[in-house]
Amino acid sequence: MMGGDVRxxxxxxxxxxPMSGVTDLPxxxxxxxxxxxxxxxxxxxxxAISRDVADSWVRxxxxxxxxxxxxxxxxxxxxxxxxTVQLLQGxxxxxxxxxxxxATKVTRTCAGAALMGMPDDLVEMAEACVNASEVPISAKLRxxxxxxxxxxxxxxxxxxxxxxxxxxxxGRTLKQGYSGEANWQEIAEVVRGVSIPVIANxxxxxxxxxxxxxxxxxxxxxxxxxxxxxxxxxxNQIKQDLDWVESPxxxxxxxxxxxxxxxxxxxxxxxxxxxxxxxxxxxxKETVGFQAKWxxxxxxxxxxxxxxxxxxxxxxxxxxxxxxxAASVHKYLQNEYxxxxx
Numbered sequence: 001m002m003g004g005d006v007r008x009x010x011x012x013x014x015x016x017x018p019m020s021g022v023t024d025l026p027x028x029x030x031x032x033x034x035x036x037x038x039x040x041x042x043x044x045x046x047x048a049i050s051r052d053v054a055d056s057w058v059r060x061x062x063x064x065x066x067x068x069x070x071x072x073x074x075x076x077x078x079x080x081x082x083x084t085v086q087l088l089q090g091x092x093x094x095x096x097x098x099x100x101x102x103a104t105k106v107t108r109t110c111a112g113a114a115l116m117g118m119p120d121d122l123v124e125m126a127e128a129c130v131n132a133s134e135v136p137i138s139a140k141l142r143x144x145x146x147x148x149x150x151x152x153x154x155x156x157x158x159x160x161x162x163x164x165x166x167x168x169x170x171g172r173t174l175k176q177g178y179s180g181e182a183n184w185q186e187i188a189e190v191v192r193g194v195s196i197p198v199i200a201n202x203x204x205x206x207x208x209x210x211x212x213x214x215x216x217x218x219x220x221x222x223x224x225x226x227x228x229x230x231x232x233x234x235x236n237q238i239k240q241d242l243d244w245v246e247s248p249x250x251x252x253x254x255x256x257x258x259x260x261x262x263x264x265x266x267x268x269x270x271x272x273x274x275x276x277x278x279x280x281x282x283x284x285k286e287t288v289g290f291q292a293k294w295x296x297x298x299x300x301x302x303x304x305x306x307x308x309x310x311x312x313x314x315x316x317x318x319x320x321x322x323x324x325x326a327a328s329v330h331k332y333l334q335n336e337y338x339x340x341x342x
Contacts, residue, residue, distance in 0.1 A: 009214055009215070009242060010214075011242075011244045012214065012219065012220060012221045012222060013037035013038060013220075013222075014035065014036055014037050014038075014222055014223075014224060014235050014239070015036065015037065015038045015040065015168070015199055015201075015221055015222065016031045016036045016038070016039040016040065016223075016224060016228055016232075016235070017040065017201060017223045017224060017225030017228070018040040018041055018042055018043050018096070018098070018140075019042065019225055019226075019229070020042050020043060020103075021042070021293070021294070021297050022042070022229055022297065022298075023039065023042050024042065024059070024288070024291065025041075025062065025063060025066070025283075025287050025288055026283035026284045026286075026287055026294075027232065027280065027283075027294075027298065028040075028041070028066055029063060029065055029066060029283045029287070030232045030276065030279055030280050030283055031228065031235060032065065032066060033232075033250050033279070034232045034233045034234075034235050034236050034249070034250065034276070035233075035235030035236035035238075035239050035245065036224075036228075036232070036235045037235075038068070038070065038221075039066060039070070040070045040071070040072050040096055041060055041062075041070065041072055042059045042072070043072045043073070043098045043101060043106075043112075044059045044071060044072065044073050044074070045073075046073045046074065046075030046077070046080040046081045046084040047075055047077065047080050049073065049083075049087060050080045050083040050084050058288065060088075060091070061287065061288055062091070063287055068093030068094055069091070069092055069093050069094075070094045070096055070138075071088055071092050071095060071096070072095075072096040072097070072098050072140070073085070073088075073095065073096070073097065073098065074097070074098035074099075074101060074111045074112050075109075075111050076109045076110035076114070078121075078124065078128050081097070081128070081129055082128050082129055082132045085129045085133050085137075086132050086133075088135075089133065089134055089135065092135055093135060094136045094137075094138055094165075094166075095129070095133060095135060095137050095138070096137075096138045096168075097125070097126055097129060097137060097138070097139045097140070097164075098111075098112055098140055099112065099113065099115050099116060099122055099139055099140060099141045099142075099155075100112065100113050100140045100141050100142045100168075100170050101113055102142070102172075102174050102176075102177045107174065113141075113142045113145065113173075113174035114145075114174065116141065116142055116145050116151065116152070116155065116174060117145040117174075119151060119154070119158070123155065123158045123162060126139060126159055126162055127162035127163070130164060131163075136165040136166070137164050137165065138164060138165060138166040138167065138168070139159055139164050139166075139167055139168070140167075140168040140169075140170070140201075141155065141168070141169055141170070142169070142170050142172060142173055142174055143169070143170075143173045143183060143186050144174070145174045145175060146173035146174050146175025146176060147175065150173065150186060152186065152190055153186075153189050153190050153193045156169070156190050156193060156194050156198075157193055157194055160194045160195065160196050164196070165197075166196055166197045166198075166199065166220075167190065167194065167196060167197070167198045167199065168198070168199040168200075168201055168223055169186075169187045169190050169198060169199070169200065170182065170201040170202045171184055171186060171187050171200070171201065171202035171203070172202060178226070181203060182201075182202025182203040183202075184200065184202070184212075184213050184216040184217050185216060187200045187202075187216075187217045188217045188218060191217055191218045191219055191220075192218075197221065198217075198220055199219055199220060199221040199222065199223050200213050200214075200217045200219035200221070200222055200223065201225065202225075204222055204223070204224050204227055205224075205226075205227035205234070206234075206237075206241075207237065207238045207240075207241030207242050208241075210222055210242070211242060229301045230273075230298070230300075230301030230303075230304055231301075232276055233249065233251065233272055236249040237249075250275075251271070251272050251275040251276070254275060255271055255275065259271070266307070266340060267337060267340050267341070269306065270306065270333055270336055270337035270340065271337060273303070273306070273333055274330070274337060276302065277298075277302050277329055277330060277333060278330060280298060280302075281326045281330070284326075290322035290323065290326065291322070292325075295322050295325050295326060296317065299313065299316055299317075299325055299329050302329065302333075303329065303332065303333070306333075306336065307336060308332075308336055309332070312328075312332040312336075315328065316328040316329060316332070
């Protein structure tokens with residue numbers, strides 16, 4: 001547990017950030033089981049959805065266990081964004097607009113965080129989406145483009161004015177990408193500048209800085225992105241450390257208390273990651289089946305930083321089928337854990 005002053009923090013919801021190649025449906029369901037209160041799909045191109053590209057619709061698969069269902073869309077053409085919003089009616093519970101992605105493949109189409117440099121176009125697009133939707137519209141933004149003064153407060157105020165119901169702000173600019181530190185003070189300015197909920201995002205990787213971010217920003221919730229890659233258990237771990245939850249984490253229900261209580265930290269890391277990997281595979285089977293590109297990405301992230309993982313991954317990636325890859329990761333986690341007991 002952490003210090004008493006930290007545990008006095010008011011409980012707020014934790015969000016799994018939308019991340020391309022990471023937040024597929026099985027991973028989102030796993031994050032929910034591990035304590036995430038809200039999950040958001042991979043960001044999906046409005047151009048691809050409006051043109052009925054099958055691969056993009058796979059990103060928008062959902063499940064009754066994922067409520068509310070929040071797809072995130074991006075695009076640089078207002079009409080395509082509006083059409084996608086219309087296509088998602090009856091499927092989505094909330095639709096999130098991406099004005100924060102710094103990836104060049106997105107910004108070069110005048111989408112994502114590039115729209116922070118075109119505030120009139122951004123607000124006009126958001127207003128058109130709000131008017132086309134029967135479900136709430138939220139938006140994710142950055143502090144600005146990094147050229148000139150940051151404009152996130154002004155844009156957020158305008159978004160509130162056209163009917164956007166919730167905002168999420170990543171504490172970096174487009175120019176920064178993911179370098180440097182997130183500026184939580186500027187997120188606090190947004191919180192003070194609007195009356196709708198603001199979710200804080202950026203550099204939240206444990207309970208300590210989750211508490212610090214909340215204290216500085218006064219945000220209505222916290223969004224965790226890179227800190228959850230390969231570590232969906234982070235949501236429960238933060239809640240446990242902040243005394244926001246009393247029940248044991250789901251993995252401890254499946255691991256013998258005798259084994260858990262006697263385990264060293266490195267042994268617990270293997271036990272938890274092994275549980276999470278096996279549960280991810282079960283959720284794949286229950287929902288969309290094995291998707292090779294998803295499995296390969298998660299195989300790397302679920303084993304990253306563990307002893308012997310680098311050599312093991314070389315062997316894993318030689319497996320010719322998704323089923324063989326899934327089995328290889330399971331075998332590595334189990335065998336390495338057993339070797340620690342010798």
